Amino acid sequence: MCGIAGIMFKNASGRGTGKALIDMLDGCQHRGPDSTGFALYGAVSEEQLRLRFFIGEGDQANSAVERVKTELAKQGAELLEDEVIGNNYRVTVRFTGDLQQFAYAMEHNAKVISIGTSLEIVKDVGGAHDVDDRYHVAGFEGTHGLGHVRLATESDVKPEASHPFWATGFEDVAIVHNGQITNYWKMRRRLEQRGFQFTTDNDSELIAVYLADKLAQGVALREALKTSIEDMDGTFSFLVSTRDEIGYAKDRLAAKPMIMYETDELVAIASEEVSLNRLFPGQALNTKEPPPGTYDTWSRSI
Amino acid sequence: MVTLDLAKLDVRAANERIRAAGAAGEDVEVVNPDARHHIGVGLIHPINVHVRGSAGYFCAGLSDQASFEVENNVGWGLGDNMYSGSVVVGGNAGAIPGVAIRGAEIVVRGNMGSRAGQVMKAGTLCCAGNANFMAGYMMYGGRIVILGDSGERVGEDMTGGEIFVAGKVSELGSDAQLTDTAAEEIDEIREFLDRYGVSFKGGFQKIVNAGKKLRYATSERQMRSIPFFTFSGNSSYWNPKVQEDLYIKSQIGRYRIRGYGGARPLPHLSDLAFKKDLSDAGRVVDVVSKIDMYTEIGGINGANPLQLSMPVMIAPMSYGALSASTKRAVGLASSLAGIAENTGEGGMSNAQRDAATQLIFQMLGGRLGWNIHDMNRADGLEIYISQGAKPGLGGQLMAKKVTPELARIRGIPAGIDLRSPSRHPDILGADDLVIKVEELREATGYRLPVSVKLGAGRVRDDIKIAVKDGFDFIELDGMQGSTGAGSAEVIDYVGTPTLSAIIEALDALESIGRRQDIQIVLMGGIRDGVDAVKALALGADAVAFGTSAIIAGGCIACMQCHVGQCVTGIATQDPEHEARYDPEAEAKNIHRFLEGVRWQIAALTEALGYSSVRGLNRDDLVAVTPEAASITGLEYAPQYRVRGAGLEVRTA
Structure with a gap:
């Protein structure tokens, strides 16, 4: 139950992805007032991983930070930078081992939000501007990113239940999803039998892991x-x-909205045109609604 | 020409200005629309509205007589439920353009999204480009003209109307077929296209209903009725009803349809008792005047609330399932008692409106009888999601009851076995629902309470959605609720008991700290004032009576509501049968019952030690069965099974 948004600047970075996503999500906040999140792709640092954790507050946060540091050392990850922002703990490490086992081990010590060479997920309760105030998303300048506003129905309004979801165990893969996967448990058990671990009961995490697994297989x-x-x-x-x-x-039943706008410079996709128009106020956009059962991809050129 | 700039004005303010301009006969242009939702909804005057850019969801929705031109694209639900009037869209339309229209002319110069013209009744929806998945889905009438390709499953489950496709027909939907096109039909289409400046010279393929699913193949043989009371006893094995059921199924080879409520024993309010000794209840003279029972429902977000002389309403029951005379009697009784009545599915007749001083207008997925004019004369608007007797399923109105008069109000062909859609075209999730609620508020100037009718299923999740989507109140309907027609198995075996429903609802609201943000009207087998007081003590804000009001007005519980030959003239559209029903006399009977309810509520409230019904609380109750204790969390106190005397109804 939500609104989704995504943008990619095709040619160069530094186009204000953070600001663009805030505007798009603010435009469809009516679809999901409970929480807001962003998946942001910054400069790639090879052999360096950026990790974000939910650590809570106060003593709880302090002990989570200690647990993370201890586990990082145990996993042979060299801590390069660390920082506490809001209820997040953000670290940069040098790590060259098996990412999947590393991710599962970290998850046992603190709730992992994302791991990537480029990806960082920022998400919390509240609207797009609330989350920006806490985590300074507006200043983010990368080539692409995703965003999500959530109306919590089946699970609680908690930071860790908000979206986007990271493909647990796979670096740099993120997803935002509007809808409901009805063969969730069947699909999840198939993946679990192959050793994948799930850290939530959310169907978005399933899609992320499903796709990341395929990508990992080439x-x-x-x-x-x-x-x-x-x-x-x-x-x-x-x-x-x-x-x-x-x-x-997009599913074959076309039950969930999606609309896109593409130029030579960018592609922007959202649940509603009102979000796209936030990027181009006052302009009539030549948008396109993807037909049911379709898919497409775009690559950044650099 | 009035110019409204949406970069400066919000949509609500702009819509007020557009409506004012319409009333004054002035045209409007909207600049910087930037795909905002609800532009121009609820217009009821001949006025030209020019949107310079893209509009969002429900542009021109719930309007009559207005002409719209949108230069660029529109979102979902273009021209929703429009009566007369027109919309021309320069670009593309999102999903369900022309949904539920009842006469409008809609032209989309680009492509249309999925389910174009869903549940439309009359008018023309034309698209110069391609249509998409399931164009004409469940349409009841009117004409769709597609100059490009049809998209997959065109005409899926259409009942009436015609679809003309100039391009490729890729796949026909269920119960749709290709047929010949008459020359005059082509001439009419050409004339239409000329009028909107669309140049087109080619031919068309025509798609209509194939007639395979409009009626049940085998009708149920009518049996001598076995009264509810005979088969709903303790034996659930080979009682006469089970025997009859097996016999009928051996003849028709499908599930049975029947009316009335479930017959299976379920935990209910009768499994609760009052803790206090109430043997003195009712001894106070004129107790009704001493207890504060006045209750407002629906005003918590600023709409004009329903003003109830006691926390009681009439449950939604349709003109269709019930005869016009019965709806009149119930309406009159509600007025006499100072409570609210509800149209149920299928529209509002003048007779209903005249009889009831406070009337809630219900909107269902088929949008049968739904329209802006009746919305404007309603006292509340209600979005029906499901009902307790058959959660998740649509209504069933057998052909016998689908008279020409009823078909006219609903905008459907007469004489079909009407199986109403179980889903709304434009509510596929909480995110769509919030936009729909806003549309209803915008169209009626935020004047009316907007409620949701919910059959108890996943109450915990559903009520959170209801509160987050901004409903003013919820009509929560448990499994003991009745229906005019439903599958027998579903009535007895699917759903959540009323007692569980209210507890789950309250728990869920408590868990998100939002109890004060929505009111709950509980229904589903509420029989009298004693049940009502128990429901209020559990935490409901009000209760609604359906079956009990009908029984008070002469129903004999024969369970043949679906047949259409109701001997009492209640559940029928046959004039001969209806003639047996005396609405004035039955209104008095129903009213007398409601006054009995009032006395019971007052007497019990007084005896429990309160001067207002708002004093009632959980601590007044105990559970007398382990099941009820487990459901409610109330103390299990079997010693209360023997109830003290003194609670018989006394009226002044």
Whole structure:
């Protein structure tokens, strides 16, 4: 139950992805007033990973930071930078081991929000501007990113239940999703049998892991999106992003809205045109509604 | 020409100005629309509205007589439920353009999104580009003209109307077929296209209903009725009703349809008792005048509330399931008792409006009888999601009851077995619902309370959505609620008991700290003032009576509501049968019952030690069965099973 948004600047970075996503999400905040989140892709630092954790507040936060530091040392990750922002703990490490096992181990010590060479997920309760006030998203200048506003229905209004979701165990893959995957448990058990761990009961995490697993097997994102439409039952419109790509998939029933606008410079996709128009106030945009059962991807050129 | 700049004005303010301009006969242009929702909804005057850019959801929705031109794109639900009037869109339209229109002319110069013309009744929806998935889905009448390709499953479950496709027909929907096109039909389309300046010379393929699903293949043989009371006893095995059920199924080979409520014993309010010794209840002379029972429902967000002389309403029941005379009797009784009546599905007749001083107008997925004029003369608007007797399913109105008069109000062909859609075209999630609620508020100037009718299913999740989407109150309907027609198995075995429903609702609201942000009207097997007081003590703000009001007005509980031959003239549209019903006399009977309810509420409230019904609380109650104790969390106190005397109804 939500609104989604995504943008990619095709040619160069530094186009104000953070600001653009805040505007788009503010435009569709009516679809989800409970929480707001962003998946942001910054400069890539090879062999360095950026991790974000939810650590809570006060003593709880202090002990979470200690647990994270201890586990990082145990995993052989060299701590380069660390910082507490709001209820997040953000660290940069040098790590070259098995990311999946590393991620699962970290998850046992504090709630991991995202891990990536480029990706950082910022999400919390409140509206787009509230989250920006806390985490300074507006200043973020990357090539692409995703955003999500959430109306909590089945799970609680908690920072960790907000979106976007990271593909647990796979660097740099994030997802925002509007809809409901009805064969969730079936799909999840299939993936669990292959050793994947899930850190929430949210169907968005399932889609993220499903796609990331395909990508890890060398399948192209386009192809992974195509099979996702065949494999997932239910109603969905989702956006996925990786270090270099952004893509969408839409169910065959066309039950969830999605609209896009593309120029030579950028592609922007959102639940409603009102979000796209926030980027171009006063202009009549030549938008397109993706037909049911379709998918597409875009790559950044640098 | 009035110019409104949406970069400076919000939509609510702009709509007030557009309506004022309409009333004054002035045209309007809207600049910087930037795809905002609800532009021009609720207009009821001949006026030209020019939108310079893109509009969002429900542009021109719930309007009559107005002409719109939108230069660029529109979002979902273009021209929702428009009567006369027109919209021309220069760009593309999102999903469900022309949804539920009843006469409007809509032209989209680009492409249309999915489910174009869903549940439309009359008028023309034309698209110069391609249509998409399931164009004409469940349409009841009117004409869709597609100059490009049809998209998949065109005409899915259409009942009436015609779809003309100039391009490729990729796949026909269920119960749709291709047919020949008459020359005069093509001439009419050409004339229409000329009028809107669309140049087109080619031919068309025509798609209509194939007639395979309009009626049940085998109708149910009518049996001598076995009264509810005979089969709903303790034996659930081979009682006469089970026997009859097996026999009928052996003849028709499908599930049975029947009316009335569930017959299975379920935990209910009768499994609760009052803690206090109430043997003195009712001894106070004129107790009714001494207890504060006045209750406002629906005003918490600033709308004009329903003003109830006691925390009681009439539950939604349709003109259709019930005869016009019965609706009149119930309406009159509600007025005499100073409470609110509810249209149920299928529209508002003048007779209903005249009879009831306070009338809630209900909107269902088929949008049968839904329209801006009746919205404007209603006292509350209600979005029906489901009902307790058959949560998740649409209504059933057998052909016998679909008279020409009823079909006219609903905008459907007469004489079909009407199976109402179970889903709304434009409510596929909480996120769409919030936009729909806003549309209803915008169209009626934020004057009317907007409620949601919810059959108890996943109450915990659903009520959170209801409160977050800004409803003023919820009509929460448990499994003991009745229906005019439903599948027998569903009535007895699907749903959540009323007692569980209210507890789950309250728990969920408590868990998010939002109890004060929505009012709850509980219904589903509420029989009298004693049940009402228990419901109020559990935490409901009011209760609604359906079946009990009907029984008070002469129903004999024969369970043949679906057949249409109701011997008492209640659940029928047959004039001969209806003639047996005396609405004036039955109104008095129903009113007398409601006054009995009032006395019971007052007497119990007084005996429990309160001067207002708002004093009633959980501590007044105990549970007398383990099941009820487990559901409610109340103390299990079987010693209270023997109830003290003195609670019989006394009226002044």
